[in-house]
Amino acid sequence: MNTYDVEYLEFPITHLCSLHCDGCSAYANYALSNMVTLEQAEVWLTSWGRRVKPKFFRILGGEPFLNPMLPQIVILARAIFPQADIQVCTNGLNFDRHPEMPFLLRTLNVGLFLSVHSQDKKYLPKVRAAIDQMQAWHTNEGIRIGFGDNIHNWNRFYKGIGEDMLPFTDADPKASWEVCHSKHCVNLVDGRLWKCPQIGNLHIVGEKFGLGSKPEWAPYLAYKGLGLEATDKELVSFFTKSTEAVCGMCPSRLDNYRKDIQNVRFKMPGIERLEIASEHVESLENLPEVLREIGIVSEVPA
Ligand code: SF4
Numbered sequence: 202m203n204t205y206d207v208e209y210l211e212f213p214i215t216h217l218c219s220l221h222c223d224g225c226s227a228y229a230n231y232a233l234s235n236m237v238t239l240e241q242a243e244v245w246l247t248s249w250g251r252r253v254k255p256k257f258f259r260i261l262g263g264e265p266f267l268n269p270m271l272p273q274i275v276i277l278a279r280a281i282f283p284q285a286d287i288q289v290c291t292n293g294l295n296f297d298r299h300p301e302m303p304f305l306l307r308t309l310n311v312g313l314f315l316s317v318h319s320q321d322k323k324y325l326p327k328v329r330a331a332i333d334q335m336q337a338w339h340t341n342e343g344i345r346i347g348f349g350d351n352i353h354n355w356n357r358f359y360k361g362i363g364e365d366m367l368p369f370t371d372a373d374p375k376a377s378w379e380v381c382h383s384k385h386c387v388n389l390v391d392g393r394l395w396k397c398p399q400i401g402n403l404h405i406v407g408e409k410f411g412l413g414s415k416p417e418w419a420p421y422l423a424y425k426g427l428g429l430e431a432t433d434k435e436l437v438s439f440f441t442k443s444t445e446a447v448c449g450m451c452p453s454r455l456d457n458y459r460k461d462i463q464n465v466r467f468k469m470p471g472i473e474r475l476e477i478a479s480e481h482v483e484s485l486e487n488l489p490e491v492l493r494e495i496g497i498v499s500e501v502p503a
């Protein structure tokens with residue numbers, strides 16, 4: 202077995218989130234309770250660390266700050282991928298859960314990336330406070346930070362919601378892959394590598410909503426990604442493949458829309474949720490000004 206250089210690997214360490222973004226690629230809007238333990242992270246990262254060396258390794262969720270083991274997982278990731286550009290990707294609303302993180306980010310040279318998800322008036326002060334905090338960490342402690350726009354270019358990749366979810370039926374997987382924002386986002390979920398978060402987390406949301414009983418989902422739930430038993434050849438092929446049959450579940454044309462970030466139907470005890478009434482939502486016309494005002498760059502890494 203050899204170790205292969207790969208460009209990018211994502212590791213979702215929880216499916217809990219303090220936002221509820223309709224269309225979340227990790228299905229974290231559905232209050233899935235999965236939480237990667239330190240023991241799981243150790244086994245999965247150690248074993249995959251012998252097979253792949255990612256240039257860019259992203260720890261995300263759900264909201265990674267809701268995982269009580271985030272600091273230990275960051276330490277582990279740095280030990281296993283000493284050369285990688287490692288980044289924690291957050292919504293910024295739960296920094297108080299891990300006051301030790303700035304120290305770790307600085308000493309382990311791990312970046313922090315915040316995505317802005319909405320322009321509603323109740324959410325913006327909270328995310329702005331997080332942005333100010335990150336800018337202070339950058340200025341005072343040299344922590345690498347980044348910001349992304351998850352408002353524009355937000356697209357649906359399945360139809361319906363919750364138990365009514367259905368895959369697209371455009372029947373053009375190549376076209377779906379070509380327009381896809383997640384086409385290079387290999388995910389490590391349940392100890393296996395998956396083409397993208399949408400397919401990697403499908404079995405988890407499928408279990409919650411009984412999607413296995415719908416024949417439309419059968420070909421997609423049958424996909425199992427790549428396990429450690431894969432040969433070197435299979436591993437290389439997995440990372441170099443473009444379109445796969447599973448891309449057929451996604452739209453072949455993207456439909457930008459304004460997503461809902463509220464907890465509408467899925468309650469989650471113990472997590473602070475933002476309750477935002479529709480009258481607080483800014484008009485879309487004001488959005489570019491709002492983003493500029495809070496200093497958000499418009500580019501999101503591919
Ligand atoms: S902030 Fe929104 S997009 Fe990000 S993980 Fe949470 S629900 Fe998903």
Ligand code: SF4
Nearest residue numbers: 377381397399448451
């Ligand atoms: S299945 Fe294919 S098209 Fe759909 S999100 Fe994943 S990579 Fe993109």
